[in-house]
Amino acid sequence: MFKNLLLSTLFLFVFISCKKEKEVQLLNSSNYFDVLNKEFTGDLAFETTSFVEKYWRVVGNTGFNKSVYRIAEQLEKAGFVNEDKATKKDILTYRIEKRPLKKPTWESVNAIVEIEGENIPLLQHSTNRNMIALNSYSTPKEGVVAEVIYVKNLNTIKTFDVKGKIIFVETSPSRVFNEAIVKGGAVGVISYSNPKYLQPEKNTTSIQFRSIPLNEKIQSWGIAMSYEAKERLKAKLLKGKVSLKVTIATNIYPSEELTIIADIKGSVISKERLVFSAHIQEPGANDNATGVGVALEMATLTAKLIEEKRFEPNRTLTFLWGDEIVSTNRYVKEDSVRAKDIKWGISLDMVGEDTKKTGGTFLIEKMPDPSAIWTRGNDKHTEWGGFKMKLDQMKPHYLNDFLIDKFKEQGKRANWTVNTNPFEGGSDHVPFLKANIPSVLFWHFTDQFYHTDNDRIDKVSKTTLKNVGVTSLVSAYTLLNANNTTAKSILKTIENKAVSRLQQEQKLSEISLKKGDSLNTEIAIISAWNDWYFKTANTTLDIAKDSTELTKKIEETQKRINLISAEIIEKLKLTKMN
Structure with a gap:
């Protein structure tokens, strides 16, 4: 009897303990970081990055399309259903959109460049897979042998007889393509144009990928060189006439554009959504196989948490993989009703770097704010x-400071450096911003291997993939389930950030005035930040249902911002007088 009672008590204790443990693991805004740091391993992100980076990817080619179908395969394993087979009950769905390409796609196969009379190749595809300029055609199988003409000053290219020659320039091959090849009859162009931030004298074998116009009539080619190859060719030319044998194999063929989109349907306000965009094209590992990998693990982990009934999003979470800017731009423009309810867009681009190898740091590229007009202090362009x-290009919104706040928190937890840069453009955040949808870019810079054939999997950090993935999901889950309480919390963050920013700008303005700079300029800077945060406070209304109480708090915040700004301006006037 006592034994049975003891066993029953023990069973009850274990049951209650397990139940409590399970309850603890349910996700809510107070434990997002704790749970997701345990659940997001970075394994799938890294495995996907490793798969994708094997291919030189441009829209429509073999590597691009294999990447799309690899994503689809992993989504299905996680429980996503193809929209063609989905029912209204399916929360997890995906689709692959297919469109004919207007121009043929391209892929590199092989290439070798040899200096006539020397045994060691100048360049070969097996070690420099960026050497063939995008859109280059194949040479005859036996290759092309031609004299090299070095053109130092592009303005003098018309004075050269380049017909049947190979043009050597130190600029992008596309800049001389028309004059040298289309008009001049050169057989091809060999070029060097690695920027200084790639540290070419250190990374002597790196080649940053280049392109030439696709010309189906002339069917010519371009070769991009490493610093090492450039120096070797120049030294050879100093000794006299040089001929090169160039052998290139590429594939150029009609294809289709693929875009893959996964939706995790919200249970309450399903029309409203957050969109993560990760482009597939480009030949590197960090750029942008890492964005593809992080987005995929984010999607599959969210599916797992929903399946286990540990998380339920109120709004819809969307992941888009495709051709940079093109696919995102179409997603925003093709359905005006859908676009109206895209509340946030985030670009995942170069998000897995081992910064000890690549340099730079993780960056949040902010929506246009006054730091993109007056870049000073801790704000620096890359x-x-x-x-x-x-001023009329500014995009006041809480998304900037909200995301910076979340990423800084993960930075403290993981001893991970997080910085920001003023708006620069050039990735998938741009189409969102053009459509007046709040959007930022997650990326790394400076990267000494950016767009080069040394951007390989050994430059990728699983730890970074995890940090970006975890914090992206924490941010997403917070916004997807945001309510009045969230709005008030964000508003408080905005007020604190506004005060801090205005105080920083005051110190910088005081320094500028002591140097003799214009008072009117300094007042304009303070006023711009005042206007930015004044309007930013209003944007918190987009996540509040009953806005009466929040509106009152917004007005209080705005009064405080105005008061502080006015006080700062008066102090600056006194500083100028003294």
């Missing part, structure tokens, strides 16, 4: 390059 924007 070597990729920014441009000075105008």
Whole structure:
């Protein structure tokens, strides 16, 4: 009797303990970081990156299409149903959109460049897979032998007799294609144009991929060189006439454009959605096989948590994989009703770097804010390059500071460096912004292997993939289930960030005034930040149902921002007077 009672008590204790443990693992806003840091391993992200990076990917070619179908295979394993077979009850769905390409696709096969009379090749595809310029045609199987003409000054190219020759230039091959090949009759172009941030004298074998116009009539070719190959060819030319034997094999053929889209349907406000976009094309590992891999693990993990009834999104979560900017632009434009309810867009691009090898840091490229007009203090453009924007191009929204706040928290947890840069453009966040949809870019820069054939899997960090994936999901889940309480919390963050920013700008303005800079300029900067955060506070209304209480808090926040700005401007006037 006592034994039975003891066993029953023990069973009850174990049952209650297991139940509590299970309850603890249910996701909510207070434990997103804890749970997702345990659940997101980075394994699938890394495995997918490894698969995709094997291929030189351009829309429509073998590697691009294999990547799409690999994503589809993994989605189905996770429980996603092809839309063609899905019912209204299916929460997890995906589709592959197919469109004929207007122009043929392209893929490199093999190439070798040899200096006549020397045994060691100048370049070969097996070690430099970026050497063939995109859109190059094959040479005859036996190759082409021709004299090299070095053109130092592009303005003088018309004075050269280039017919039947190979043109050697230190610029992009596309810049001389028309003049040298179409008009001049050169058989091909060999070029060098690695920018300084690639550290070419250190990474002597790197080749940053290049392209030439697709010309089906002339069917010519371009070769891009590494620093090592460029120096070797120049040294040879100093000794006299040089001929090269160039053998190229490429495939150019009609194809179709594939885009794969996965939806995780929201249970309450399903029309509203957050979209993660990761482009497949480009030949590297970090750029952008990592974005493909992180997005896939994010999608499959979310499916797992939903299947286990540990998470239920109120809004829809969408993942899009396709051709950079083109696919995202179409997704935003082709359905105006759908686009109206896209609340947030995030671009995952170069998100897995081993920064000890590549350099740079993880970056959140902000929506256009005044730092893209007055870039100073801790705000710095990357070597990729920014441009000075105008006040009417600003996009005030809480998404900037909300995401920075989340990523900084993961940074503290994982001892991971997170920085920001002013808006520069050039990735999948741009189509969202053009459609007035709040959007940012997650990426890394400077990367000394950016767009080069040394951007391989050994430059990818599973830890970084995990950090980006975890924090992206924490941010997404918070927004998908955002309510009045979330809006108030974000508003408080905005108020704190506004005060901090205005105080930083005050210090910078004081320094500028002491150097003799214009008071009007400094007032304009403070006023721009005041306007940015004033309007940003209003954007929190887009996640609140009953806005009465929030509206009151917004007004209080805006009054405080205005007051602080006014005080700062008065202090700056006094500083100028003194």
